[in-house]
Amino acid sequence: MSDPVRRTVATPVVILLAVLLGGGATVVLDLFLLWWAALIIGVVLAFSLVAVLAPMTPDRNRVGSDGTKEEGTPLHRILVVPMALVLSVAGGLVAAWMFDLSLIDSVAAALGAVVGSLLAFVLFHRLSAMMALSFAAVLTAGVIAIGVTAAVLYFSGIAPLPTFERMLEYGTRPNSLVQIINDSTTYYLAAVAVAIGFKMKLFNIGVDGQYRLAALLAAAVGGYLVLPPVLSQFVVILTAVVVGGVWAGIAGYLKVARGVSEVISTIMLNAIATGITAYLLSEGRLAVEISTNNIGTPPIPESGWVPGIPATFLGSDREIYGLILLSVAVGIGYWIMLNRTRFGFELRATGQSQSAAEASGVNVRKMVFLSMLFSGMVAGLVGLPQLLGNSHYYALDFPTGIGFIGIAIALLGRNHPVGIVFASLFWAFLTQAAGILPFDGIPQEIAVIAQATIVLTVVVVYEVVHRWGRRYQQQQIGRQLGRTTESTPEPAAVSDGGASDGPVTDGTDGTDDKRGGEAQ
Numbered sequence: 261m262s263d264p265v266r267r268t269v270a271t272p273v274v275i276l277l278a279v280l281l282g283g284g285a286t287v288v289l290d291l292f293l294l295w296w297a298a299l300i301i302g303v304v305l306a307f308s309l310v311a312v313l314a315p316m317t318p319d320r321n322r323v324g325s326d327g328t329k330e331e332g333t334p335l336h337r338i339l340v341v342p343m344a345l346v347l348s349v350a351g352g353l354v355a356a357w358m359f360d361l362s363l364i365d366s367v368a369a370a371l372g373a374v375v376g377s378l379l380a381f382v383l384f385h386r387l388s389a390m391m392a393l394s395f396a397a398v399l400t401a402g403v404i405a406i407g408v409t410a411a412v413l414y415f416s417g418i419a420p421l422p423t424f425e426r427m428l429e430y431g432t433r434p435n436s437l438v439q440i441i442n443d444s445t446t447y448y449l450a451a452v453a454v455a456i457g458f459k460m461k462l463f464n465i466g467v468d469g470q471y472r473l474a475a476l477l478a479a480a481v482g483g484y485l486v487l488p489p490v491l492s493q494f495v496v497i498l499t500a501v502v503v504g505g506v507w508a509g510i511a512g513y514l515k516v517a518r519g520v521s522e523v524i525s526t527i528m529l530n531a532i533a534t535g536i537t538a539y540l541l542s543e544g545r546l547a548v549e550i551s552t553n554n555i556g557t558p559p560i561p562e563s564g565w566v567p568g569i570p571a572t573f574l575g576s577d578r579e580i581y582g583l584i585l586l587s588v589a590v591g592i593g594y595w596i597m598l599n600r601t602r603f604g605f606e607l608r609a610t611g612q613s614q615s616a617a618e619a620s621g622v623n624v625r626k627m628v629f630l631s632m633l634f635s636g637m638v639a640g641l642v643g644l645p646q647l648l649g650n651s652h653y654y655a656l657d658f659p660t661g662i663g664f665i666g667i668a669i670a671l672l673g674r675n676h677p678v679g680i681v682f683a684s685l686f687w688a689f690l691t692q693a694a695g696i697l698p699f700d701g702i703p704q705e706i707a708v709i710a711q712a713t714i715v716l717t718v719v720v721v722y723e724v725v726h727r728w729g730r731r732y733q734q735q736q737i738g739r740q741l742g743r744t745t746e747s748t749p750e751p752a753a754v755s756d757g758g759a760s761d762g763p764v765t766d767g768t769d770g771t772d773d774k775r776g777g778e779a780q
Contacts, residue, residue: 267316268317268318269316269317271317271318274309274310274313274317274381275381277309277313278306278307278309278310278377278378278380278381279306279374279377279378281305281306281309281377282302282303282305282306282352282373282376282377282380283302283370283373283374283377284302285301285302285305285306285373286298286299286301286302286369286370286372286373287366287369287370287373289301289302290365290369295356295365295366295369296353296356296369298369299349299352299353299369299372299373299376300352300353302352302373302377303348303352303373303377304345304349306348306373306376306377306380307344307345307348307377307380307384310380310381310384310385311341311384314384314385317385336389339389339392339393339396340392341384343392343395343396344384344387344392345380347383347387347395348376348377348380348383349376351375351376351379352372352373352375352376352377352379353372353376355371355372355376356368356369356371356372356373356375357372359371359372361434361573361574362573393725393728394674394679394722396725397718397721397722397724397725398722400717400721400725401714401721401722402714404713404717405710405714405717406424406710408709408710409706409709409710412706412709413702416703418702423697423700423702423706426696426697427693427696427697427707430692430693430695430696431690431692431693434574435576435578436692436693437571437574437576438571438574438576438578438579438580439578439688439692440685440688440689440692441571441580441581441584441688442580442581442584442645442649442650443691443692444681444684444685444687445581445584445587445684446642446643446645446659446662447662447665447666447669447684447687447688448587448590448591448669448680448681448684449586449587449590449638449639449641449642449645449666450467450471450639450642450662450663450665450666451667451669451670451673451680451683451684452590452638452666452670452677452680453470453471453635453636453639453642453663453666454635454666454670455594455673455675455680456594456631456634457631457632457635458611458675459607459608459631459675460607460610460611460627461611462515462522462628462631462632462635463522463523463526464508464511464522464526464632464635464636464639465522465523465526465527465530465663465664465667466508466511466525466526466527466529466530466533466636466639466663467639467642467662467663467664467666468530468660468661468662468663468664469507469526469529469530469531469532469533469534469663470503470504470507470529470533470636470639470640471504471639471640471641471642471662471663472534472537472643472658472660473507473533473537474499474500474501474504474507474639474640474641474642474643475642475643475646475647475654475658476537476541476546476654477499477500477503478496478497478499478500478503478640478643478644478647479496479556479557479560479647479653479654480540480546480557480558480654481495481496481499482495482496482499482560482561482564482647482648483557483558483559483560483653484557484558486561486563488563489563489564492560492561492563492564493564493566493648496560496564496644496647496648497586500640500641500643500644501637501641502637503640504637504638504639504641505633505634505636505637505640506636507529507533507636507640508632508633508635508636508637508639509632509633509636510525510529511525511526511632512628512629512630512631512632512633513629515629515632516625516626516629522632541555541557541654541655542555543555550653550655554655554656555655556653556654556655556656557653557654557655558653559653560647560648560652560653564648565648565649565652566581566582566649567582568580568581568649569581569582569584581645581646581650582648582649583644583645583648583649584645586641586644586645587645590638590641591677591678591680591681592677594638594677595677603630606622606627607627607631610622610624610627610628639663642662642663642666643658643659643662646658646659665687668687668711668715669683669684670683671718672686672687672715674722690707690711691707691711693707694706694707
C-alpha cells in the first residue's frame with residue numbers, strides 16, 4: 261500500500277500567513293496592551309505558525325554547514341529554535357524602536373511585528389546550530405558582564421538598576437545615536453584591520469600607530485595641496501591607504517625576512533610613529549597655529565570635505581559621517597575577499613595550519629606579508645571619517661587609541677564582518693551612555709568595566725561552546741555515516757555460470773568452496 265501524499269504549503273504562503281498573523285495580532289493587542297508587549301505576542305504567534313507548518317514547508321536548505329541535517333535533531337530543538345525565537349523578537353523590537361523615531365507608536369509596532377515575523381521564518385529554517393551557539397555565547401557573556409558590573413556598582417554603594425536605566429535613556433537620545441553611529445564607523449574600520457591579521461593568526465597591534473601617521477600625512481596633503489572636489493577626497497584617501505600599508509608592510513617584511521614577531525615589531529613601530537608624528541606636527545614643519553593652545557595641519561578646504569548624511573530620521577539635527585559608506589564598502593570587500601576569492605581561501609587555510617598550506621602549494625611567506633600589508637591599508641582609513649567629516653585637520657586633540665579598541669571589537673565580533681558591526685555599535689553605545697554618569701556622581705569607568713568584562717567573557721564562553729558544538733557536530737556526522745553504511749545493501753554474489761569472464765571452477769579449491777558456502 262503506497263504512502264499517502266504529504267500535503268505541502270508553498271514558502272511564500274507561509275511567509276505571508278506569518279506576517280499577517282504577527283502584524284494583525286500586534287495591531288489588535290495594541291488596543292489593550294503596551295506596544296512592546298503586543299509586538300512580542302504577535303511575533304511569538306508568527307513563530308509558532310512557522311514551526312507548526314515547518315513539516316509541510318518545502319525547503320531544500322535545511323542542512324548545516326557540514327552537510328548534516330539539523331532540523332529535527334535534539335540540538336535544533338533545544339538550542340536553535342529557542343535562539344531563533346529570541347532573535348526574532350529582539351529584531352522586531354529593535355525595528356519598532358527605529359520606526360518609532362519618525363512614526364507613531366501603533367504604526368511602528370505593526371511594522372516591527374512584520375520584521376519580526378519575517379525573521380521568524382528565516383531564522384527557523386536558516387539558523388545553523390553553530391551560529392546559534394555563537395549567539396548563545398554572546399548572550400551568556402552579556403548576562404555575565406551585566407552581573408559583574410551590577411556587583412561592582414552595588415558594592416560601591418551605587419544602585420545598579422537606576423544607573424543602567426540612566427545610561428539607556430541617555431544612550432538612546434537622538435544626538436547620542438548619531439554620535440554612536442559616527443564612533444562605530446571608525447571602530448569598525450579599526451576592527452576589520454585587526455581581523456585581517458587575526459585570520460592569519462597575526463596580531464597587528466600597530467593599528468594605532470598606522471592610522472595616526474596615515475591621518476597626519478593625509479591631512480597635510482589635503483591641507484597643502486588644493487584640488488578640485490572628488491579628486492581631493494580621492495588623493496587624501498589614497499595617501500592614507502598607502503601610508504598605512506607601508507607602515508604595516510615594514511612589520512610584515514621583518515616577519516618573513518628576519519622572523520621578527522609582529523607583536524614586537526608593531527609595538528616598536530607604534531612608538532616610532534608617535535615620535536614621527538610629534539616631530540612633524542610642529543610649527544615650521546607641517547603644522548600651523550589652529551588656536552591659542554592648539555596646532556595642527558592646515559585645514560582642508562571645503563572642496564575636500566565629505567558631506568555628512570542628515571540624521572533627521574533619527575530626530576537629530578546633527579549629521580552622520582558621509583564616510584560611513586566607506587566602512588560599508590570595506591566590510592563588503594572584506595567578506596568577498598574571505599569567502600569568494602582564492603586569496604581569502606589561502607588566507608584562512610594558512611591561518612588554520614601553515615604546514616598544511618605549504619603542503620598544498622601556498623606561499624606562506626607571501627601570505628604573511630600581504631596580510632600585514634592589507635591590514636595596514638585598512639588601518640590607514642581609520643582616521644578619515646573624523647578628518648574629512650568633522651575636524652578637517654590633524655591636531656594635537658585628534659582621537660587616539662582607536663587601534664586598541666579595534667582589537668577588543670574584533671575579538672567581540674569574532675572577526676566576522678557582520679559580528680563586528682554589532683560589536684562596534686555596542687562598544688560605542690557603552691562609551692556614549694557612560695558620558696552622563698559623572699553628572700550623577702557615578703564614575704564613568706563603569707563603562708570600561710562592562711566593556712572589559714564582556715570581551716573577556718565572550719572569548720571564554722565562545723571557546724567553550726564552540727568546542728562543545730564541534731564535538732556534537734562530529735558525533736552527528738558519525739551517526740549519519742553509520743546509518744548510511746547500515747542502509748547500503750551489500751553487492752550480490754556473482755554466480756559461477758557463463759556470465760563469468762574468468763575460468764570456471766569446480767569447487768575443488770578450498771577458497772571457492774568457502775565462497776560457495778557464503779553465497780548459499
